Amino acid sequence: MISRDTEYFLLLNVGHFLDHYFILIFATVAALALSEGWGLSYSELLPYGAPGFAAFALCALPSGWLADRWSRDGMMCIFFMGIGFSSILTGFAQNPFQLGAGLLLMGVFASIYHPVGLAIVTGRWRKTGMRLAVNGVWGNLGVGSAALITGLLIDLASWRAAFIVPGLIGIAFTYPYYIVSKKIRQDSTPEEQGVTSHQNIAYGPKWRVLLCVYMITLLGNVIFQSTTVALPEIFDERLTGLADDISETLSLLTSQSATIIGVLAFLVFAAASLAQLVTGFMLDSIGAKPTILLVMAVQISAFLMMPGLQNLAAFAVSLGFMLGVFGQVPINDFLMAKTVSNKARARAFGLRAMVSFLALSTALPMISVIHVNWGFDGLFHILALCSLTILLGSQIFLKTPPRAASDRSIFQR
Known part of the structure; x- marks a missing residue:
């Protein structure tokens, strides 16, 4: 039952x-x-x-x-x-x-x-x-x-x-x-x-933690919106050979590259969304600071590898950066929960949603300008810089909770 x-x-x-x-x-x-x-x-x-x-x-x-x-x-x-x-x-x-x-x-x-x-x-x-x-x-x-x-x-x-x-x-x-x-x-x-009566984990003074939260919110949503919006077009530019090979392998009578590219994009989104479960486990087990370090390292590595890649290599690396992009999603909410009192938490999440809207509205024109002038390779370098900023900022603003407090927070839940 x-x-x-x-x-x-x-x-x-x-x-x-x-x-x-x-x-x-x-x-x-x-x-x-x-x-x-x-x-x-x-x-x-x-x-x-x-x-x-x-x-x-x-x-x-x-x-x-x-x-x-x-x-x-x-x-x-x-x-x-x-x-x-x-x-x-x-x-x-x-x-x-x-x-x-x-x-x-x-x-x-x-x-x-x-x-x-x-x-x-x-x-x-x-x-x-x-x-x-x-x-x-x-x-x-x-x-x-x-x-x-x-x-x-x-x-x-x-x-x-x-x-x-x-x-x-x-x-x-x-x-x-x-x-x-x-x-x-x-x-x-x-x-x-x-x-x-649960006491929040001490990630540092509240103003520093919230500054880190809103930094991740702003830059993280730029990364999220840019990748989720641009991925179908990235695949259309770089995976046409792979799509044609799949059509030939499946013995399709006519080229179905648009459909196959759509399916490949869906597969990447579906698989990458499961990364949130891994991130959630890590947040509960080892805390936010090392989790952010790992997630951002995955993003940076994949973004820097992506320029110039085509077909199967581009598909594999795009799966890598989308794993990092989706994996970052629970981090902000986790930090917010550990910093803001339960009494005011809904207002804090509401303010964060408004900051997210600012980032989302910025991402679309940014993609357009970068793509016209430098192509998607330029976008990957910009996104790698955003990920690096999140990594460095989080390591500077967040304290590592004391071992004893961290252990209690894990086993007394």
Whole structure:
């Protein structure tokens, strides 16, 4: 029988999956259905999704403030209900302005999850590294599933169904979450009781740790966004020979290089996302400082090896840097949990989400400028420099916790 604690964590993971899934429905709908149905080009449709993405980031801080002042579980119920309802409304849009309004509302409710859900995960369980890693994998699954399921719903029904069906599912999770979270509050476990008095690991003065956190947030998100956005185009430039060889090996009647390149990119993303589990284990076992050292060393080595590579060698090294890129994801949340008090943690995660938005908005124009002038080899050198800055900064700003404190933090969780 599944324990109540496991049910609670599972529902939080489902929330992370849905959060990333809902925010990416529009991208597939705009590409596959609306541009033809409404007589607008893909580039003309994209601006209508911009307010939703902006709300997704900018409303994170007020969402965290409300959660800290009122109720985190209450905010999660609003998340499930609100994102589902707004998705259904978007599915009934009759023109681009109504669509944009629906997406804006979706962004407002989607902004709830990261500050609130992560505050719950890091505030309830002591093995925060592995919990954050598992939770992150669920979020990645939401990203990977959005295009696949949305495309399937468009083919089976319509683009409206691609918003309405997931919306109904989101609403359906509201009641289970309310019941489970209510029982959790009424019957707190010994593990939860221990967390409330848990003293954070001493990684140094709070201002230095937070400075390190926001440095990693800014540069790490530039690296993350640059690699995840650019990888399909990198593969299109450098893996065409490998794609043709695969087509020939599979005895395909016509060249399917675009499809094969898409599959190769998906395989890299799927395999690399599992690196978060390794990072989570390391964070719980040896702490943040040595984990950052290893993850950044992997990134730097792979980025510096990548220039000039083609086909199988490029594929192998790209898997290496994506392992490092995905592996860095739980680190910031872990440090935040060890530094910020549980009472103010949702607000801290909300502020971090806003910093992430600044980095994400910077990455796309940066890729464009660098690619036009120096190609992707120039981008790899820039990203290696970002990784080196994170490595050096983290080693300077973070203290190594005393051995005894570190041991207690591992075995008393």
